[in-house]
């Protein structure tokens with residue numbers, strides 16, 4: 033396998049071709065998009081990459097989970113970009129194009145619920161078409177969680193339909209039989225499709241950047257209809273039925289109570305959760321990730337004041353109940369903070 037730390041600028045001698053190359057990373061909730069973005073940023077060598085991250089929910093957890101590199105990272109506001117495609121998105125891309133220090137490459141990570149089609153069409157139907165070059169739409173698929181019902185989500189299916197290639201990620205969690213079935217399912221949607229298998233989204237960068245896979249000509253006929261009917265894409269989340277609940281507190285959780293919340297109270301309609309956790313029993317900053325039936329909590333150092341910040345994404349969530357249960361996990365004000373060693377724990 034090609035090592036990840038090869039000299040990327042040698043591998044991409046022709047940048048820029050015409051317009052700044054743009055890669056769009058899409059894929060359903062928890063599939064491994066942020067993990068892929070971190071792989072790209074860690075192995076990008078001298079390439080100057082600007083990153084636009086977009087998150088469903090009003091707390092941007094991903095921004096805090098991305099490795100700190102000298103790339104330009106811009107957060108694309110709240111909500112799903114494909115629903116809010118508007119001048120501010122286009123202006124953000126302009127900001128990248130107009131940077132004094134030249135940017136070689138733009139990578140956009142969409143929310144897990146985004147429909148890539150309106151994003152593709154925005155690049156092709158506006159002035160961005162003359163200034164950028166859509167290189168590839170890469171869809172990350174969770175090999176363990178995805179199945180033929182594609183989470184009952186149209187967006188999940190459209191992420192494959194409009195992809196130029198699929199990264200079949202989390203193969204460490206899937207059986208060979210499941211992987212074969214998924215490949216067959218994906219190839220049925222897009223015959224002859226390029227599929228890469230990965231663990232923790234580790235793929236050689238020359239296979240995913242500057243690969244010139246997006247066939248822009250195939251979309252041209254759809255531009256007039258897209259211009260007329262852009263607003264049709266504004267409400268796709270309602271159709272899919274997803275909503276989010278966010279929770280913030282400057283007070284720590286009691287570990288035992290939070291564990292009880294996770295094991296006994298967390299509703300099964302929560303599909304994805306992530307956040308930064310603060311426990312009174314631990315001096316560490318804990319990164320919490322829940323994806324389908326699995327969760328893990330990893331300890332790191334604080335770089336900010338300790339806090340709790342969490343987002344839950346699912347269908348038909350009872351916001352007030354979840355918030356009430358989380359409030360009950362908080363340390364009561366008269367209990368002094370005690371630090372003791374907290375083991376990293378996980379389930380799955």
Ligand SMILES: Nc1nc2c(ncn2[C@@H]2O[C@H](COP(=O)(O)OP(=O)(O)OP(=O)(O)O)[C@@H](O)[C@H]2O)c(=O)[nH]1
Nearest residue numbers: 061062063064065066067144201202231232233321
């Ligand atoms: N076991 C396993 N876990 C993985 C793999 N790739 C990513 N993960 C974990 O899956 C969780 C979700 O990964 P993310 O990269 O945050 O997923 P995402 O697609 O950005 O998720 P959203 O923000 O919901 O869109 C994290 O806990 C990752 O560490 C993998 O190949 N195997």
